[in-house]
Amino acid sequence: MSNWYEKINLKTAHILEQIKAHRFIQELMAGTLPKDIFYFYINQDAIYLSEYKKVLAQIGIKCYDENDTQFFLNAATGIINVENALHQNFLNQEIIKNEASITCELYISYLSRMAHTKSLEEGLAAVLPCFTIYQQIGDYILANQTNKNNNPYQDWINTYGGEAFANSVKSAIEITNKHTIKASHESINNMNKAFEKASKLEWMFWDSAYNKESWKI
Numbered sequence: 001m002s003n004w005y006e007k008i009n010l011k012t013a014h015i016l017e018q019i020k021a022h023r024f025i026q027e028l029m030a031g032t033l034p035k036d037i038f039y040f041y042i043n044q045d046a047i048y049l050s051e052y053k054k055v056l057a058q059i060g061i062k063c064y065d066e067n068d069t070q071f072f073l074n075a076a077t078g079i080i081n082v083e084n085a086l087h088q089n090f091l092n093q094e095i096i097k098n099e100a101s102i103t104c105e106l107y108i109s110y111l112s113r114m115a116h117t118k119s120l121e122e123g124l125a126a127v128l129p130c131f132t133i134y135q136q137i138g139d140y141i142l143a144n145q146t147n148k149n150n151n152p153y154q155d156w157i158n159t160y161g162g163e164a165f166a167n168s169v170k171s172a173i174e175i176t177n178k179h180t181i182k183a184s185h186e187s188i189n190n191m192n193k194a195f196e197k198a199s200k201l202e203w204m205f206w207d208s209a210y211n212k213e214s215w216k217i
């Protein structure tokens with residue numbers, strides 16, 4: 001019998017396919033993504049990660065098993081440090097913007113609400129696509145690109161397609177699956193909704209970067 005993650009991954013496969021097909025990802029893979037769009041993304045992602053780090057710490061605080069707590073606290077520091085270093089490599093200080101785009105604001109606010117006001121199970125499900133989708137996209141690009149030696153975005157691709165990130169994703173999946181074993185039907189439904197919504201927000205995050213989303217007023 002398949003576990004919770006396998007089922008929800010299958011149920012949301014259409015979202016992942018749309019992310020893979022998105023012009024942001026296709027052009028990133030080809031190395032043709034305009035630099036201003038990539039920088040817009042990296043800048044928004046730096047804002048996103050500084051909040052996401054707090055969300056992971058909050059999830060860790062809520063865990064009952066100390067190993068799970070440790071995992072999320074490590075994830076909040078370790079992985080994010082790697083990503084921040086990656087961002088600093090790409091970011092030109094002059095273009096740093098401090099204002100979150102609408103979608104960035106929406107995504108971080110949503111995750112923060114899930115981590116602070118919902119059950120641990122729902123919080124786990126909400127943060128999981130941030131792990132799994134990036135790994136799947138990293139792996140997808142690594143498997144399909146033909147320009148590994150001259151893609152200006154290769155460092156980004158390697159970070160998410162790499163083994164270190166895969167290990168961390170595996171642990172996040174295992175912890176979340178473990179919390180579904182005794183979960184009620186209602187709780188599983190809520191977890192499904194949270195995973196699906198966060199997956200859609202992942203698509204929206206790339207789309208908003210591609211369009212250099214601005215506030216309407």
Ligand SMILES: Cc1ncc(CN)c(N)n1
Nearest residue numbers: 045048083130131134205
């Ligand atoms: C928006 C977003 N989602 C996920 C990741 C991968 N941690 C990220 N860097 N940015």
